[in-house]
Amino acid sequence: MSPKEDEIESQVAICSSCEVNLSNKDARDHWQCLSGSIWSQEPAVQALSYRILYGMKDQSWAIDIMESIDMDEEIKEWGASIYEITMVHQDAFGNVLENGDNVVLTQALKVRGTNFTASKGTVVKKIRLVANNTGQIEGKINDQVIVILTQFVKKN
Secondary structure, three states, X not given: OOOOOOOHHHOOOOXXXXXXXXXXXXXXXXXXXXXXXXXXXXXXXXXXXXXXXXXXXXXXXXHXXXXXXXXXXXXXXXXXXXXXXXXXXXXXXXXXXXXXXXEEEOOOEEOOOOOOEEOOOOEEOOOEEOOOOOOEEEEEEOOEEEEEEHHHEEEO
């Protein structure tokens, strides 16, 4: 079980640079420090390190760090649950996406595993958010459910 938010055991002091980069997945050079902090003896530091890495699990360097440690399952769950609470899917323009929204493709997309390209301007109705990955949604195009990267859609 994770400690309550107001308990000192659940708090971690971070530098201003870390605070600025918390939602910046492109700050790879900054987050290399996680390869050391994930080994901390403090569960809150481990959970925060895991949370940040979990949010970047689409990047191989983050996976390598997460797999380098045999962490207690409760700490992993604590870190992942913190992330899931703050998880927000956004379109290419920063608009928050929700299940059931309609989106428009901002560029033509070759659909893998098929012989068609979804053209720019295609409306995708009633999207579903992909759990644990804010960079992906699911939608139906040409009667096929496909995964679409949020960076290529605009909320309609």
